[in-house]
Every structure is written in C-alpha cells, then in structure tokens.
Amino acid sequence: MSRSNRMFGDNAFNLLKDLQRSSQTIPAFDDDGVRQVLEEIKAIFEENVAQASNYNSSADRSLWPLLNYRHAALQRNKRCLLAYLYERMQRIKAMRWEFGPIIPNDIKPALCEPEVQFFNNYSKSLAAYMRSVGDGQGIDLTGNLRPPKSLYIEVRCVENYGKFELDDGEVVHLRKNSQHYLPRAQVEPLVRQGILQHIT
Amino acid sequence: MDPSIIEFIGEKSMISIIPNFSNEPLHLVYGSVGPFRAGFPVFVPLWLATHLRKQQKCRIVPPEWMELETLEEIKEEEKRSKFFTKMPCEHYMVVAQLVMSTAPDDVPRCEELRTIIKDIFDIRESKLRTSIDAFIKGEGTYAKLDNLTLLEIHSVRPILPYSLDHIARYQRMATASQRDTSMLGLNTTGSASGTGSMSNSLFTQ
C-alpha cells in the first residue's frame, strides 16, 4: 500500500481551507479539487467493497480496523465536499439579498454553471414570493430593513451613475459628489449598492 | 435586536404636546388622535410628537419624570439597591433620546438631564453585567430580571444567550463523561451526519 494514503481527507479539507482563507467575496469554484475528492471517495469505496466481501465470508476480523478507518475517511470526504457546496450556496443566497437580482460581472465567473442556475432560481422564487404577499400589492422584503424615519432622505453620489428616473417621471442626474433630496423607498437600493450615501 | 427597532417600538409611547394649530381628530391605523386645539395639551404617540415638532407645529411637554430632582432620586435609589429599580417609563432611554434631540428647547436643563439619564443607564448596565457574572458562577438555574427595560435586555443580546448555550453544552459534556466512560466517541454532529458506526450491509453486494 502506498504511503500517499496518509493524505486521506486532506484534499477535501483543503477545499474548505481555501474557501475560508480566500479574500474574495466568493472564490472560483474549484473544479479540480472537487473532482479529486470524488475520485478519492470512489477509490476508497472500491477498495473497501473488495475487501469487505472477503470479510463477510470468512471469520477473519483482522482487516476490520482498516475497513473502519477507510470508511471514516470516506465519510469525512463526503462531509467536507457537502460543506463546501453548502457554504457556497449560503454565500450565493446572501448575494441575492445584498447585491440584488443581478450577479456583479466580476463575481459571475467564480460560480459554476449549477450555481448560476441556483442563483437565478432562488432569485425568481424570492421575487414570486414578494409579489404574492401584502394584499396583492407585493412587498419588497429587501427594503426598509430598519424602520424608516422619513419619506425623503438626503443623499450624496459616490460615483457617476447617470440618469435616474423617479416613479413620478422626474429624472435626476446622479453625478459624483452631487447631493439630492429623494424619496427614501426609491433610492434605498442605490444606497445599498454603494452608489449613493445617506447623509444627515 | 437593533436599537432602531427598539426605538420604533418605544415610539408608540404616548406623550403630551401643545399644538399651535387646530384640527379635527386624525384617524390612524392604530387608533385616533386629537382633536387638536391650538394652545391646549393633547396626548399623541411619540413618533407623531417628534414629527410635528420638527415641522414647528407643536411644543413637546416633557413627561413628569424628565426632571432633575426626580432623576437624582432614581439614580441614588439605583445605586443603593441590589436589584434593578423600576424605571418611570419602560422606554425611558428612547423617550429621553428622542425628546431631547428633537426638542432640546422644550426641556429645561436638557444637558444635565442627558448626563444623569446616561448615568442611570450605565449604573444599571454595569449592575447587569455583575449579576450575570454572579449568576453564571453560582449554582442558580434562573435569574430574576424584573424591571429591566427592553433596551437594557438587548445590551447583552445575543452575547449572553450564546455564551450560556456554550456553557450548557460543556456542562452536559462534563457530566456525561463522568457518568459513562464506555460511551462511543463523541458524535455531536447530529443524526444527519451519517457518520455512525459502520454497518456491514454497506459492504455486502
């Protein structure tokens, strides 16, 4: 048996270590890493199956510790892998609430295809739910996260945004460092996106 | 809970204002207020009082307890007492904060009041931390926290319940291990973990 078996579970653990240590909002999906873990799981399983059939047909229990160890390693790999996917899914969900319904361009390449699909489906479900509540008028659950104090707020532009049309048809030009007095509900998403800043 | 939400709850408290306008009663979702007659005091919810005050449409009448002598007494009593004394108002911090920041001119000796209310809050908060410590180190299983206001309770949330959760987990662990030395290695990750002992069936094909 090769010494490299000492590394059981380490590949899977590294997936999580990289995910935690990464300075990015969400690091690129580690295709290679995931494939390696899947291969390791398969290899362990096949070895154990081969030896376990022998184990069951004879009274020889001397391989029990080995089978037990490898089984634990298999479960460990599975747990790390699922935790990796689960943690990414949590971050993708959080992105919907914090960034809005569109994935920022510089983040999108970090997601794998099923994750993009998940984001879109999650976004759709959330939108459908928000439309369905509130006596048929719908409620934007991503807005008014703190009790609003006034209908209008004073804001300053952090970046050049361009034209912004209000519900009543009025158009304001959001130029960097310009200040405006605007309806709170309508500009809240822009403040949350860091385009405007709420000032006193 | 974020203090801005506690403030929102506290804004329902009623407070007296003297309007400088006259108007029919307002029928609001929560009930009716008014009628308003210029120069005559009327009780309104705090949120409405601050809103009208900002538009210069009224003067706020500070609640009775918002007065130096009364607060001095409360402060002394709070220092003397081992327990938390009853505050004149469940939302004293919220009411003080909102009234004194929107209408400092309506409150005589506003700055002194501000300091003393802050003192009272600080005394109570440090008392809270001391009694939490005594409670955690003692053998008690419950603590009596009468007279604490919402904002005060939330000054130790969520850190206190979180800490108690962990302490309880370790206590259970310590007692369980003394009781049963032959137990299986810890498997606290729950039944969903699927990491239970290996079953032979997995290997028979």
Next chain:
Amino acid sequence: MMNYFPNYYSIEDIFVTQEKVECKVNTRLQRLGFLDAGAETEDLEPGRTINLPLWYIKELKVNNSYFTIGVPDIYKNVHKAVCEAETTHIELGRLHPYFYEFGRYLTPYDRNHVIGRIIFETLRQRVRHLLDISKNDGESKREHRLDNIESKLHEAGLRTNTQYINWLQMSGNHIRISQLVEEHQKKRKRAERSDDEGGDDTDTPTSKKRSTM
C-alpha cells in the same frame, strides 16, 4: 450572526475535527502501516505512537483495543488557574485555537475526567471578561487572547455595542451600504491598487475627493 453550533455542515467543526491527537498503538493492525509516517512496515506495529485526526478518533469507542488516545497537556496546564479562578489572563488562543471544542471532543477519552470540568469552568469564569471587552475594542486586539468560540462571542458583543453607539448618535436609522457590497468594493480596490505599480501612493484618491467637495 448565527450562534455557532456544531452541525454537519459547520466549517468550524470540520476545522476542529481536522486536529491531530497523539495515539499509542496497542496491537498489530493489519495494513494500517501507512498511518505511521516513521515506519516502512505494511502493518501498524504495537508500541508505536502516531498522530490521528479527530474525525477518525471520534468514530472509535473510548475503550477500543486498538489505540490509547493521549490527552494533550494544555488542559492539565490550566488546571491550577481554573482552581484558583484566575483564568482571565490566560492567552487561550495561544494554547489552542479551538481550546473549548477540541477539549470537548477529547473529554470522553480523558480517564481523569478533568478536561470536561476544565473547559466548562474556564468559559464560566471568562464570560464576565468577554462582556467587558465587548464594550471597548482596543483590549481584544491583542492576538491569541481568545479562542475561536470566544472570538465569535466577542464579535457578537462588539456588534451590539456599535449598534448602540450609532443609535445614541442618531444614525441608527440610516440606510447603509450592504455589508457584502462594501467588502466587495474594498477587495476590488485593493486588487486594483496592487495591479498598478504605484500601489503605495494610497493618499491620492482621498485627497482628490476632498478637493472636489
């Protein structure tokens, strides 16, 4: 923030269970020689001492006949401080980054039954300190003071305190930039800065902003 509680998907729990523990081999274990880094034998020989990860140990019975699990000294070393109720000054994070959770996993294997008591008593004694340092940020900046669980509690305490201070300053109702967006912008800026060579000249953007205001 959610309270940390070890569940199947908990990355923290996976980190804790990655920790290695010294074990003594009691009997010849067939074809497990690969677990012993210092040996070339196919079987694992009795009398050898090897490091095994917690994720495997926790699947073993406490009284299993294969390995004797060695309990690390860090817990014995704080025993005196715990008895004297002097745990506040201990740099717990330096002793072990997962002092409590690691100890919790080892509790059943400790024949003297001290680890369980020690982690329970240590946290019980240190909660007051955690509450106190959540009132001011400076104290905690000293690294290694807190273990992982304590850092999480401390963060929760600090957040409550910041919210309260913001509220006193009447800015509690302000709409703020989303946390994720803010972090993302910072990271992007940092990346852009390290991309161009004059990365140390960080003052320029702020001074430019100020002059146009």
